[in-house]
Amino acid sequence: MINIYTLGGYEEVGKNMTAVEYNGEVVIIDMGIRLDRVLIHEDVEFQKMPSKELRKIGAIPDDTPIRNKKVVAIAFSHGHLDHIGAIAKLAPHYPDVPIYGTSYTIKLAKSEVKSEQYFEVKNPMYETQYGEIVQVSENLAIEFVQITHSIPHSSIVVVHTPEGAVVYACDYKFDNNSPLGEKPDYKRLKEIGKEGVKVLIAESTRVAEQTKTPSEAVAKMLLEDFFYYDGMDEKGLIATTFASHIARLQELIEIANNIGRQAILVGRSLAKYTGIAKQLGLIKMKGSRVLRSPNAVQKVLREVSQARENYLLIVTGHQGEPGAVLTRMANGELYNIGKDDTVVFSAGVIPNPLNIAQRYALETKLKMKGVRMVKNLHVSGHASREDHRYLIKMLNPENIVPAHGEFRMLTHYAELAEEEGYLIGRDVFVSRNGYKVEISR
Ligand SMILES: [Zn+2]
Structure with missing residues (x-):
């Protein structure tokens, strides 16, 4: 059975962290911080704060539900701080577990670790290529699929399990004209959809916007x-x-x-x-x-x-x-x-x-x-409602867990999923920080 631990980012925009469990083995995806919780205390120096304190003010995810689990890998989806910023505080809880991500992501993660004075991160860190499949245990493998967002080398993280894929799409947009030449890998996403997706975990920040995010x-x-x-x-x-x-x-x-x-x-x-x-x-x-x-x-x-x-x-x-x-x-x-x-x-x-x-x-x-x-000479890096609909159509997931958003954003996503034939509580699960979604069907 697959369990999804919704540890951070499930009632806020920030501090994203999710864990995927299959048969007792866990893959952690992202370890983010919530910067506004740090910034509001002007006298606080984030680097100097012990993780217990940071947890208390809600600046980093509370990983208690998985602390005693067998964690086999940590994957970073992209280099934004709300996805990698808690590495120095949380990775030491899983000292020998390897960390994977694309080159820019891992280099940024290393620079986070370097600027950290009070915690030592000993985890081996590996730069992966798009399309590469990394076998992290007998049963589990991870893959980074190329996607576009607002930082280079962003990826959709896929955890391959014997029951099907768990696809983590936080954060992304479909940019078909990126000036840097990056392209969403539609071909691979469709293939993964055909192979069988057990769970889609998708960001919901801008799902209420009934449009497609511009390039x-x-x-x-x-x-x-x-x-x-x-x-x-x-x-x-x-x-x-x-x-x-x-x-x-x-x-x-x-x-x-x-x-x-x-x-x-x-x-x-x-x-x-x-x-x-x-x-x-x-x-x-x-x-x-x-x-x-x-x-x-x-x-x-x-x-x-x-x-x-x-x-x-x-x-x-x-x-x-x-x-x-x-x-x-x-x-x-x-x-x-x-x-x-x-x-x-x-x-x-x-x-x-x-x-x-x-x-x-x-x-x-x-x-x-x-x-x-x-003001506003800008376009967002986050998918809007119609991008999300396209992702659901490509992947055809059996279950969906909306992520990366305030409660109302998660429910907006659930509403979109219902338009696509899903039903809240049956195969769409709106969770909160610190809970577990059991995927039983
Ligand atoms: Zn991001």
Whole structure:
């Protein structure tokens, strides 16, 4: 019998963790953190907090239900922190268990481990290729299927069991025109569907949107439409997006080159994600600069403020996170942002109340300083309702467990599944953090 342990991300957007059990053996998929729970305590240093404390504030998943189980493998679906950010706190609970993921994902996981000072992660970590099937025990094998999302090397994780496949589709979108050239592997997904899918575990963040999520090519066009026309006549240009969104950063760097400005990426997290992407040949940084140390940031931003028309600043802080570059600018630090500047938000607001509040505060401060704001030059990396419907049709799963969302998002997904002939409680299971779904049929 297959059991699905819904450990994190089943009543929130964040701290994703799921475990698949077959015949007493367990594969863990993802170990994420919930950043808003850490950020709300401004004096808290995440790295220094013991896992017990972090569990108590709901920042990392509570893995108690599987602590004494025979865990045979840990798989990471992609490199976002809400999927790998708790590695240093949780992987030591399973000391010799190997961790698998695609190259960019594993390199980011290793960098998380390296920045950790208080826990030692001894697990062997392996970079896997799309299409490779890794036999992790006599009965269980894992596979990473190529998919598109908002970070390179994203995958749909498949746990192959003697009863059929367990497919974990968190996070994904179907992008058929990705500027980075990544493609969803429809062929393999359909094959897996034919071979037999016992359970589909699917994200539900945007399932209520009755559409198909547009391609990243649309975001590229939105940015070009602004920067190549209206933006050309502006003095100071500042763009903000996700530090891990390599495709978007690539577009911004190209745009800067094409309008005769130098792209300057400001902040440690931008340096981290682009640095590893560059190693893997996933981004071309030609013409740009990356400022990492606080001294370099201060010095260069002072120079930039004297000749704003020569630069495109790319900064962190689109959610108004405390300590991020744009937030500090809005607070009057680092750079005298004001009426000569235009801020382009190439990001939506992450739908949780803290983000919404912080973003509101950020925008208000910028407005008070006379900054022009161009919002939402962005498309989401998450599947919408009709993408989800297509995935269900391709895989034809016997059972579905909606994941990666607040309770209302999970139930929206269940509603979609009912439209496709499933029935809640019979073959669609809405769970909560810390519970187990027994797949008995
Ligand atoms: Zn993600």
